[in-house]
Amino acid sequence: MTASRGFVLVNALIIVAALSVVSVWLLSRAETGRARAAAAQEAVQLELYLDAYENLALKLLDDDLPTVDDLSEAWAREDHELALDRGRIAGRIEDLNSRFNVNWLANPEAERARAAFDRLALTLGLQPKTTEIIVAAITGTEEPDRDDRRRYVEIPPRGPVVLVEQLAIPPSELAILRPYLAALPADSRLNVNTASEAVLSSLLLPDGNPSALTAVLARREQDPYESVSEFNEAVMARLGEDFEEQLAGLRLSVNSDWFVATAVAELGGYLATRRAIVRRNPLPAGAMVAYREDSW
DSSP states (O other): HHHHHHHHHHHHHHHHHHHHHHHHHHHHHHHHHHHHHHHHHHHHHHHHHHHHHHHHHHHHHHHTTTTOTTTTTTTGSSSSSEEEESSSEEEEEEGGSSSEEGGGGGTTOOOHHHHHHHHHHHHHOOOOHHHHHHHHHHHHOOOOOOOOGGSSSSSOOOOSOOOOSSSSSOOOHHHHGGEEEEEOTTTEEEETTTOHHHHHHHHOOOTTOOGHHHHHGGGGTSSSSSSHHHHHHHHHHHHHHGGHHHHHTOOOOOOOOOOEEEEEEEEEEEEEEEEEEEEEEEEEEEEEEEEEEEEE
């Protein structure tokens, strides 16, 4: 009898233990499900924050009259940031027409563009091998890597390269180049009101010496150039009338139509970034996202 009761007690303890294990498992599943639901909800919220910044960027560009673009305008501010309950959203808009367009190198007869790129690479301290790789990729000697095109919403017709990141160069070299290089349609123009001294001097000064343009460019901060002819006159007044030949044929402008809007959103320990390439069209079409890339 005692043995029978002992057997029943053991069975009861086993059942209780089994039920405990099942309860813990169910609770664990429930917690995992809750955590996944919370993460999914915050991911959706982060995407909405990125969408909001992207729409802000489009509005800032639409509100700006594109007759003359310079770095004092609202879109060029670097403090577009909003604090949230458990995070933040921050971003900036950069002018891609202020950078050397790598697709200018696609034309084998564009000797001035190639010489300018060589000068820019030398000024930035790039390795000669890096310059060779880039030129080979653009001129068709070597096909750039395009496998990552699937990640983008839309790829407009451009040139040999859609993204600077397609160039198969070391990350350290890419980091040096990124602020000075863009991949735009081959007929794009360089904005003399926003271009850096390094980029402008690479195109204008065959003998280097970027400081020769310092005074010409210093004026832009208070009084942006209203036309390319006005800029050319300022250059010749500084460097001599003989410089007119050097200016002839350059693809210059005083406004921009290509921009990159970069946003970073943080929420509940999660982080998401977006880079949207924007083309500003004449109204009523206005600014539109050509393609975007999100990272989580």
